[in-house]
Amino acid sequence: MKIIYILLVSTLAISCKQDTKNNQSENSAIETKTEIVDNFxxxxxxxxxxxxxxxxxxxxxxxxxxxxxxxxxxxxxxxxxxxxxxxxxxxxxxxxxxxxxxxxxxxxxxxxxxxxxxxxxxxxxxxxxxxxxxxxxxxxxxxxxxxxxxxxxxxxxxxxxxx
Missing domain, CATH: 2.40.128.20 (Calycin beta-barrel core domain)
Structure with missing residues (x-):
């Protein structure tokens, strides 16, 4: 039972970390797009x-x-x-x-x-x-x-x- 609990927590932690990376990548893409558009x-x-x-x-x-x-x-x-x-x-x-x-x-x-x-x-x-x-x-x-x-x-x- 302890092993299943550890695996579940580890999977959840990795998943959250990956979501954070994806969100940071999306935010960077949005910021870059804004910088390009806002450039005369x-x-x-x-x-x-x-x-x-x-x-x-x-x-x-x-x-x-x-x-x-x-x-x-x-x-x-x-x-x-x-x-x-x-x-x-x-x-x-x-x-x-x-x-x-x-x-x-x-x-x-x-x-x-x-x-x-x-x-x-x-x-x-x-x-x-x-x-x-x-x-x-x-x-x-x-x-x-x-x-x-x-x-x-x-x-x-x-x-x-x-x-």
Whole structure:
């Protein structure tokens, strides 16, 4: 009887230890997935728009300030003059990411709440605006891509990294 009791306790202890290892592995996988998803490093660098209208050149430059903040600037040049300029920022506060845009006409940045984050992609929304009320950024085929849209219109951007 003593032997059966010892075997039962040993089996139970091994089983519990194995469950703990499995749970730790699952938790590690979840944490790793979160770290990957929560990573916007693919934005870093200087980018030139490939699908600009003739006579225009558009650029974006992104810098990682900290793990919870990225800073960007976008501008378009035509005939040697800067015809548009906007400052952008990705910020995480209270475990939520937001995308901020400030054009040269705006005194304060406009906030877009990030609603979806995947590896190398995010979508953000601000329903209080007429246009754009949705912005999407993603990295695909070594290119930075973006789309600004509302229900009636969208503008597609495709950038290549410049040195």
């Amino acid at each position: 490093d693919w934005l870093n660098g200087d980018w030139k728009r490939l699908n600009d209208k003739d006579g225009k050149e558009t650029f974006e430059s992104w810098t990682k300030i900290s793990p919870t903040e990225f800073s960007g600037i976008g501008f378009t040049i035509q005939k040697g003059d800067t015809i548009s300029l906007e400052k952008m920022q990705l910020r995480k506060a209270n475990d939520k990411w937001s995308f901020f845009v400030q054009t040269h006409e705006e005194r304060t940045p406009i906030e877009f709440k990030i609603t979806e984050i995947r590896n190398n992609e995010f979508i953000c929304i601000n329903d209080s605006l007429d246009f754009p009320n949705q912005i999407k950024y993603w990295f695909e085929d070594e290119k930075l891509k973006a789309n600004v849209s509302n229900e009636e219109m969208d503008i597609y951007f495709e950038f290549k990294k410049i040195k």
